[in-house]
Amino acid sequence: MSDAPLLDVRGLQAWYGESHVLHGVDLAIREGETVTLLGRNGAGKTTTLRAIMGILGRRQGVVNLRGHDLLRLPLHRVAQAGLGYVPEERGIFASLNVEENLMLPPKVAEGGMSVAEIYELFPNLLERRWSQGTKLSGGEQQMLAIARVLRTGAKILLLDEPTEGLAPVIIQRIGDVLVTLKARGMTILLVEQNFRFARKVADRFYLMEDGRIVNSFAGHELDSHTSQLHDVLGV
Amino acid sequence: MTVETGLLTSQSKLRTSTALLGAIVLALLLAAPFFLYPIFLMSVLCFALFACAFNLLIGYVGLLSFGHATFFGGAAYITAHAVKVWGWEPLSGILLGATGAAILGVFVGFLAIRRQGIYFAMITLALGQMFAFICLQVPFTHGEDGIQGVPRGHLLGLLDLNHPLPMYYVTLAIFLAGFFAIWRIVNSPFxxxxxxxxxxxxxxxxxxxRVDRYKLGAFVMSAALAGLAGGTKAIVFQFATLTDVQWQMSGEVILMTLLGGIGTLIGPVVGAGLVIALQNYLAASDFPVTVLIGIIFVICVLLFRRGIAGEVMELLKRKAPQ
Incomplete structure (x- = not known):
């Protein structure tokens, strides 16, 4: 059980219209693991998540969740299979309030967090329960976007740059939340540019460049790879 | 904690003021036939329900149907036929009309929801025109004449609907039931x-x-409610004609909803009231009604795009703190 990956992506290719964006991405995540995709803007990190979720038009390759091929499923089934996607733009529905947004996604499995647990994890959301989706700050939106998939019982969290554009205090809060989720056994695929943030939670790193995975290493090996990271990420 | 209680009191305050407003409106509606021409009021109620049903689609799902006359007029024919030819009791005739409209809604919706935007509108328009043509050709609708002289009968065999007052209150009850249903739908998880x-x-x-299912569900509900309005109208006016199924009727309901305010519960009612009032009171004058409605429409689009009710609600929201 622990050896077979929960999510197995092999040779994933994807296109935006005519342009070929992913050229065969391979990555595997075991149950309970937190894996971070690093890479520069345009390397294909977001596209990888979108291709896994099927939001992208054309894709090829293998995306296996517990041995089931996700590429063949109709799109709405991908979330039902247990993938919780938190997009970069957060995807909060402006016409619904916080609680309605929270209750919107359908339950996909048992074992999701209860609403009380979620509000305990995100006290700000409890305070803002009746606020309209549009009136939230960026940090609150991010927390709501994460909170809403936690309730569904999704087994794997796909997080796209959860720290982007947020204040350091909020980034810290989100980091704490990820640590808590990890302790609860959640499997997380994190896309980040900020590897100082990612190192707190990541068990493993994948490095992406031009639509391919160019390297992968364990979390504790991050320091020995800093020169390559500086090279590839340009930081 | 204080934030919590503060929110709660402001919510309950809002609730009491809404309840108060509702009570006043209900009292006005109950008293209205003593001051205004009952047939005019019933006409407003029927079209208001029709517009509300249409608004369920455009306002809450974002689907612009250009063929809603199919459900309104189709139900009117079914109700008129059931009551006149089969001798059905009026309420069951109306419900049969609504059911028929729902079944039509399944067919039209099933084909139309696969496309979005202008294509959705065009498919509903095309299917609506096909239906209007069928209504012109089949024998039971009596072509250009329509079904005339539909007896109003006795509601559930008890209440004589030939008097304007009982007819008005029955129409009001049907309108309120439909309006309540829409309110429930809009405020549900669905x-x-x-x-x-x-x-x-x-x-x-x-x-x-699986969004297709939800869209189809909303489409069928909207069609059934439009049918409820159409069936009621057939009983109120005692006829069902081609006017009710043709594309002009689909256009009229769009106009009413736009004028009143898309995506607000009360907007379509306001819009229907305005359009029917203009048609009714200017019918005798020499001034062409369509020109006036056209002018109002242009002003509305240029100056208050949220529609009359939408604009008023926005104003109230801005006035209120928070």
């Missing part, structure tokens, strides 16, 4: 999913919803 689909369909799919 309604929230509809709003999510309107806002971003792909996102709703990626959360795990």
């Amino acid at each position: 309604g929230n999913i509809l709003k999510a689909i309107r806002e971003n369909e792909k996102r709703a799919v990626s959360l795990g919803y």
Whole structure:
């Protein structure tokens, strides 16, 4: 059980219209693991998540969740299979309030967090329960976007740059939340540019460049790879 | 904690003021036939319900149907036929009309929801025109004459609807039931999913919803409620004609909803009231009604795009703190 990956992506290719964006991405995540995709803007990190979720038009390759091929499923089934996607733009529905947004996604499995647990994890959301989706700050939106998939019982969290554009205090809060989720056994695929943030939670790193995975290493090996990271990420 | 209680009191305050407003409106509606011409009022109620049903689609799912006359007029024919030829009791005739409209809604919706935007509108328009042509040709609708002289009969065999007052109150009850149904739909979890689909369909799919089903569900509900309005109208006016199924009727309901305010519960009622009042009171004068409605429409689009009710509500929201 622990050896077979929960999510197995092999040779994933994807296109935006005519342009070929992913050229065969391979990555595997075991149950309970937190894996971070690093890479520069345009390397294909977001596209990888979108291709896994099927939001992208054309894709090829293998995306296996517990041995089931996700590429063949109709799109709405991908979330039902247990993938919780938190997009970069957060995807909060402006016409619904916080609680309605929270209750919107359908339950996909048992074992999701209860609403009380979620509000305990995100006290700000409890305070803002009746606020309209549009009136939230960026940090609150991010927390709501994460909170809403936690309730569904999704087994794997796909997080796209959860720290982007947020204040350091909020980034810290989100980091704490990820640590808590990890302790609860959640499997997380994190896309980040900020590897100082990612190192707190990541068990493993994948490095992406031009639509391919160019390297992968364990979390504790991050320091020995800093020169390559500086090279590839340009930081 | 203080934030919590503060929110609660402001919510309950809002609730009491809404209840108070509702009571006043209900009292006005109950008293209205003593001051205004009952047939005019019933006409407003029927069209208001029709517009509300249409608004359920455009306002809460973002689907612009250009063929809603099919459900309104189709139900009118079914009700008129059931009551006149088969001798059905009026309420069951109206409900049969609504059921018929729902079945038509399944067919039209099934084909139309596969496309979005202008294509959706065009498919509904085309199917609506086909239906209007069928209504012109089949024998039971009596072509150009329509079904005339539909007896109003006795509601459930008890209440004589030939008097204007009972007829008005029955129409009012049907309108309120339909309005309440729409209010419930919009404020249910189902309604929230509809709003999510309107806002971003792909996102709703990626959360795990099979959006086609929800769209079809909303379409059928809207068709059934439009049918409820059409069937009632057939009993009130005692006829069903081609006017009710033709595309001009589909256009009229769009106009009413736009004028009143898309996506507000009360907007379509206001819009229907305005359009019917203009048609009614200017019918005798030499001034062409359509020109006036056209002018009002242009002003509305240029100056208050949220519609009359939408604009008023926005104003109240801005005035209120928070």
